[in-house]
Amino acid sequence: MLLGCFSLTANAETIGIGEIRLNSEAWIDLRGVGKQTVSGTCYTGETKNFNKELDVSRFGERFLTVHWSYTFSYNDTSAPLFLGAKTYTFNALGLHGTWVAIPSDGDETPLYERSVYFSSVELGRCFMTFTDGTTETITGHINYDTLTKTASFRAYPTPSKNVRSITFEVYTKNPVGFEIAPLASILEVGAENLRVEITSEETDDTDGFLDRLITKLQAFRQNVVDSFNALNNNDLSIFEKVSLIFDTLTNIPRTMWSYFKIGLQGLFIPDEAFMQEWVENNRQWCTETFGALFQSFELIVNAYRDIDASAETHVIDMPLVTIPLPDNKDFTFGGYEVKIVPDGFEFLSVMCKSVVGIVCSFAFINGLRRRYDDIMEETK
C-alpha cells in the first residue's frame, strides 16, 4: 500500500527518492554534494492509522542520536465519506523527545540519555531546551483544542561535538503531513547519507474509503429492508404505510444522487492532497526560479501572517535564543508564548485599535488634502 511520497531538496537541486511504500526504506547518498539543506514532506493519501519512523542521518565521524516522537489522537467519526478528503480534527497532541548521546570512538554505550519535553509546541515550530552533559528527564503532554491535518513542526536542535548520531522518529496515528526540518540544521554539518524509513502499524479503528462505502451501502440496504418489513406490520395505519413508502422511494434517488455528487465533485473539484502538492510544487518552483527574490517575499509574507495571527490571538512567540558556552556546550532558551492581552481585557486591544484607526484616518484625510493643495499650487 502506498503511504506517500518523500522528496528532499538540496539547495537548487531536488534529490528525489521517489515513493516510499509501507514498511520500506530508502537511502539517499549525499556524499560529494557538500553541505546541504535538506527538507521534505511526507504525506499519505489514505485514511489509515499508522506509525511513521524517520531514522538515522549520519554526518562526518560523529553521530547524534535523537529519539523524537509525537502522537496525535483524534476522533475521526465526523470525517466525510470522500476519497482523499482529509478534514481531520485532532483533539490532542502530545510531544515527547529523547536525546541519546553516543561517543565517537565506536563504543555504543550512550554517554547520556535524556528525554526532552517540548515546552513550546505550536504549528510550524517546536523548540527544545537542554543543557549538555547532564542527564535530565522531563515528560509531559500538550493539549490543543483543534489541530488541522497540515500540522507540522520544526525543531532547531543544537548538535554537540561529543555526540555522533541522530535518530529522528515520528509517531503519529494520523495521515498527517510533516516536515523534517530538524534534519536541515543537522545535515548542514555535512551529511553523508540519509535513510528514510516509514513503517506502519495499522489499526482497525479507521476504515478506508471502500470499507466506508460498503458500510454505507449496507446500512442503506438495511434501511430499505427494514422499511419493507415495517410495511408488513399490521399495527401501522394505512397513512403511516403510505408515508413509509414515500420516504423509502424518495430516499433512493437522494442516496444515489449523493454518490453521484461525490463522483461529480471529483471531476471538477481538485483533491485536497493534489492541491497541497500543487501549491508546494509551485512554491518550490518559485524558489528555484526567482531565488532570493521569492525567498525574501516569502519571509515577509510569512512574517505578516504571523503578526496578523498574533494580533488575533493576542499571543506572541518569543523566539529561540541560544547562548554558546565553553566546552562545546550551548544553553538554549526555548521559545515560548506570551499572552499580550490578559483574558477579559480584549476590549483594550479593540479600543486601542479603534482610536489609532480614527487618528490615522484623520491624518490620512489631512495628508490627502495637503497634497491636493500642493498640486493645485504647482499648477497655478
Added chain:
Amino acid sequence: MIIEALMSIMFTLQDFLVPIALPQFPSSVLTTLQLGMEYVEAGAGIVANYVPLPYLLTLFGIIATVEVAIATYNIVMWVLKKIPTFGIS
C-alpha cells in the same frame, strides 16, 4: 480530475516558459534571516495588538497609488511639453 489536469498543464507550461533560475540565499543566510524575522515578528506582534495593521496597510496602499499616479501624470506631461505640436507650456 479536469481541473487537476489543467492545473498540471499550467505548472508544466510555466516551467517551460520561464527558464530562469536566479540565485538563492545560502542556507546559512536564510537561517539567519528567518531567525531575524522571528525577532521582528515578536516585536511587531506586540504593536499589532494595539494598532490596526491591515487598515494602515490599506491606507498606505492608497497613498502609494496616489503618489504613483501623480508621478506618472508629471512624467507624461513633461514628455508632452517637449512636443511643440501640442502647444502645452
